[in-house]
Amino acid sequence: MGEQLNQNTVDDFIPSLNQTTDEVAWDLYRKAIRFGTWDPAAIDLGQDKKDFEAIDDDLKGYLIHFCTGFLDAEENVALKFCPWIMLGSSTEQQAFLSTQLVEEFKHTEFFMRYFQEVFGRERIVGVKNIVQQKLDDRVKMMLAALEKGEEEREAALVEGLTHYQGIIEGVQAMTGYDVYEAVFGSKGLFPGLAEGFARIKEDEGRHVGFGLRMLKLLARNPEHAKRIRGLYDEYLPYILIRYDQPVIVDGREYPTPPEVQGRERLTKMFERRLKDIFGKPVAR
Ligand SMILES: [Fe+2]
Ligand SMILES: [Fe+2]
Numbered sequence: 001m002g003e004q005l006n007q008n009t010v011d012d013f014i015p016s017l018n019q020t021t022d023e024v025a026w027d028l029y030r031k032a033i034r035f036g037t038w039d040p041a042a043i044d045l046g047q048d049k050k051d052f053e054a055i056d057d058d059l060k061g062y063l064i065h066f067c068t069g070f071l072d073a074e075e076n077v078a079l080k081f082c083p084w085i086m087l088g089s090s091t092e093q094q095a096f097l098s099t100q101l102v103e104e105f106k107h108t109e110f111f112m113r114y115f116q117e118v119f120g121r122e123r124i125v126g127v128k129n130i131v132q133q134k135l136d137d138r139v140k141m142m143l144a145a146l147e148k149g150e151e152e153r154e155a156a157l158v159e160g161l162t163h164y165q166g167i168i169e170g171v172q173a174m175t176g177y178d179v180y181e182a183v184f185g186s187k188g189l190f191p192g193l194a195e196g197f198a199r200i201k202e203d204e205g206r207h208v209g210f211g212l213r214m215l216k217l218l219a220r221n222p223e224h225a226k227r228i229r230g231l232y233d234e235y236l237p238y239i240l241i242r243y244d245q246p247v248i249v250d251g252r253e254y255p256t257p258p259e260v261q262g263r264e265r266l267t268k269m270f271e272r273r274l275k276d277i278f279g280k281p282v283a284r
Contacts, residue, residue, distance in 0.1 A: 032099035061254030165211020
């Protein structure tokens, strides 16, 4: 079954280690300024509203649950992202990371609009994402590191990049795009949502590309390599919970479509990211 999964990769977007980090950061900053200019308010959602009315209740319930997960995640990372910018160690790095901050708010805006205009309702409460919840502590640790020496700042940044770009964006969000494609995109439904995802994925290509390149570089230091590996392993059970939870909307449980295959997709994406960072399949 695993072979059939259409796994998203960002291999093409991981910048080379031959350039300096500042060169890479500036290049991505310029790309964001020039090309990252899509407007979440300009995507036509008219057909999506019709498609939503036409699908059966089970798929309706699943889509509301699925999009709540994305809205919660985009909003949470947008609200908490400032320490990642502050720990950037140059003007170039902070400039690039500042484009990521506004992009996360654009992704949030897109899903807020989707709930309002397509679903005609608020998001649901209680879609569990422990990796997201752990960002609260991460933010505190990163802010505390700002007062410390260079070594501690770098260690905090390594953990921050692993948690956010390496796991939330690199594993969870990337898996979400594949799940969407398998359940809805491949059926030609929801063209507005498909366009939103396509735009968001372009932005995420820069975010994850920068993050994974940083982690690849920093993993050359054995202490950092241990930190990165440790966090991936610690979070794996929390990552897997995402698609194991029952899909409950307004007190009613809906079946998970068979195409989701959440656990298989997440596990494959997890392995893929470790390989991106450490360059070879890593024994577990
Ligand atoms: Fe995002
Ligand atoms: Fe992102």
